[in-house]
Amino acid sequence: MVNLSGKKGLILGIANKDSLAWGIAEKAAQAGAELIVTYQNDVLKKRVLPLASSIGVENVFPCDVSQEGSICTLFEQVGKVWSEIDFVLHGVAFSDKSELKGLYVNTSRNNFLNTLLISCYSFTELAFHAQNFMKDKGGSLLTLSYYGAEKVIPHYNVMGVAKAALESSVRYLASDLGPVGIRVNALSCGPVRTLAAAGGIDGFNYILKWTQDNAPLRRGITQEDAANSALYYFSDLSSAVTGSIHPVDSGYHVVGMKAVDAPDLERVVV
Numbered sequence: 001m002v003n004l005s006g007k008k009g010l011i012l013g014i015a016n017k018d019s020l021a022w023g024i025a026e027k028a029a030q031a032g033a034e035l036i037v038t039y040q041n042d043v044l045k046k047r048v049l050p051l052a053s054s055i056g057v058e059n060v061f062p063c064d065v066s067q068e069g070s071i072c073t074l075f076e077q078v079g080k081v082w083s084e085i086d087f088v089l090h091g092v093a094f095s096d097k098s099e100l101k102g103l104y105v106n107t108s109r110n111n112f113l114n115t116l117l118i119s120c121y122s123f124t125e126l127a128f129h130a131q132n133f134m135k136d137k138g139g140s141l142l143t144l145s146y147y148g149a150e151k152v153i154p155h156y157n158v159m160g161v162a163k164a165a166l167e168s169s170v171r172y173l174a175s176d177l178g179p180v181g182i183r184v185n186a187l188s189c190g191p192v193r194t195l196a197a198a199g200g201i202d203g204f205n206y207i208l209k210w211t212q213d214n215a216p217l218r219r220g221i222t223q224e225d226a227a228n229s230a231l232y233y234f235s236d237l238s239s240a241v242t243g244s245i246h247p248v249d250s251g252y253h254v255v256g257m258k259a260v261d262a263p264d265l266e267r268v269v270v
């Protein structure tokens, strides 16, 4: 297990126990990190508070990234507790589910702007504020993306466009903040059954099964798979890694077409 003792991390994106951000928070706490976590609204607060308390997190703050000033207020609150942050996880995304079905061409102006604001710009705004807490010894900023940024995935629509912009932001932020020792990376995770994914994307079960059946490892990914890679980025093991989009997808990103399983005999190497 990676050792994060002595590190302080801010985690955004926990909605419930299925959230990728929760899997990452839990494992970071097990690895010795001290955490602050956020919740989006009062409904989710009721779920996030007991989870946070189960891993010994005392400071839990509200942050709705769609509200102007919310990220700034969050960092004011964090500043009352910590003067430095070692890592930040951005596990936040949203789009109107009525537009995560059918055709991308039907995307409305309002939902386009809202999706990009919440799912992409919020990471840049986080980086802007986090840099003040990382200026002395650097730090690590991590966001969560998906293959729909690179290739067309049915019904992923405007979220794919937002993830493409998010991945580009990772590169620009890495370039801006690298000179002061701040690393910026993304995990591109395979599909996992969460509130946002299973509840939001039409045909999610099909996407999940297709990936499980055709990824080189012939399985999907788990919260723990994502958390394992996140810990690498939070730790000094990735000290010279920045600007990367790291696939955690059982290898699905290398696949060009539907898998054909070879008979066992063809696997024998002599």
Ligand code: NAD
Residues within 6 Å of the ligand: 012, 013, 014, 015, 016, 018, 019, 020, 021, 039, 040, 044, 063, 064, 065, 066, 067, 090, 091, 092, 093, 094, 118, 144, 145, 146, 147, 188, 189, 190, 191, 192, 193, 194, 195, 196, 197
């Ligand atoms: P989730 O529903 O558990 O988490 C999404 C989080 O976004 C929630 O905690 C929600 O409160 C937060 N959020 C939405 N709007 C917000 C706002 N205005 N202000 C603050 N927070 C807001 O789902 P998840 O799948 O764990 O999603 C986490 C991240 O992982 C997202 O960026 C998602 O796109 C990404 N991702 C998920 C999958 C997957 O299959 N589950 C795959 C690749 C990437």
